Amino acid sequence: MDIEQARFNMIEQQIRTCDVLDPGALEALAQVKRERFVPAHLQALAFAEIEVPIGKGQTMLEPKTAAKALQALQLKRGEHVLEIGTGSGYMAALMAARGAHVCSLEIEPELAAQARRNLDRAGVDNVLVEDADGAAGWAEHAPYDVIIASGAVDSIPANWREQLKVGGRLFAFVGRAxxxxxxxxxxxxxxxxxxxxxxETVVPALKLATQSQFVL
Structure with missing residues (x-):
């Protein structure tokens, strides 16, 4: 497989056609090597229009979904981001490529460790991965310019909203299939x-250990 041609095709055929046209987002998608965040035995699916399994019943967001989320956030260099659900580390790497400082929470220790390895191999040094349940956010580093959840919730936790700075943005997938x-x-x-x-979309549910203090 010609990796660079596959990356180009992903951006031009999957992502631009979904109205992701923000130059900064497109640059990050070209810069971050998605194949480095996919399990080795699934390398052939790195650029496919699917949610790639990463273990522990979790998946990477489909490329166009990650791209649309990245565009919606309109990240600015130097902003502080809290990500709920690290997964493979790919979304964190995209946000880091926009110049953000990312604190990412992952409830599954094995996935957190793998994400750290993926980020290290990709040379990403502005992402901190914590082994933690993200239901209550992460008050230690609050307030945040941006909070993003990588999977779906029935409703948005009150703590997430409260940990935003004034002017901050929170991105979440809400609802059920x-x-x-x-x-x-x-x-x-x-x-x-x-x-x-x-x-509108359908994505896997976000894995959380506790679901208290949720609001509509």
Whole structure:
């Protein structure tokens, strides 16, 4: 397989055609080597239009879904990001390529360890992976400019909203199959949030150990 041609085809045929046109997002997708985050025995599927299994019943987001999320966030260099659900580390690497400093929480220790190895091999040094349940967010490094969840939740935890800076953005997949919405929440003030749907999709549920303090 011609890796660079496959990457080019992924961007041009899967991602641009889904209206992902932000230059910064496209640059990150070209820069981050997706094949380095896919299990070795599934290398041939690195650029396929599927959710690639990574173990422990979890998968990588489909390329176009990750790209649409990245575009929606409109990351700025130097922003502090909390990611709930590290998975393979690929989404964290994309955000790091935009110049963000990422703290990523992964509930499965084996996946967290693998993500650290993937990120290290890819030369990504602005991502910190923690072994943790993300249901309550991560107060230690709050507040954040951006919070993103890598899988679907029934509703958004109150703690996630509260750990945003004023002006910060929260991206989450909300709902259950067959219809879920990708939602972007912006903290307008200490007590006010603005929410809008970005796109409809279906993604696997986010694995969380606790689900208290959830709100619609």
């Amino acid at each position: 067959p219809v879920m919405r990708a939602i972007l929440v912006t903290r307008v003030s200490a007590s006010e949030y603005r929410e809008h749907g970005v796109f």
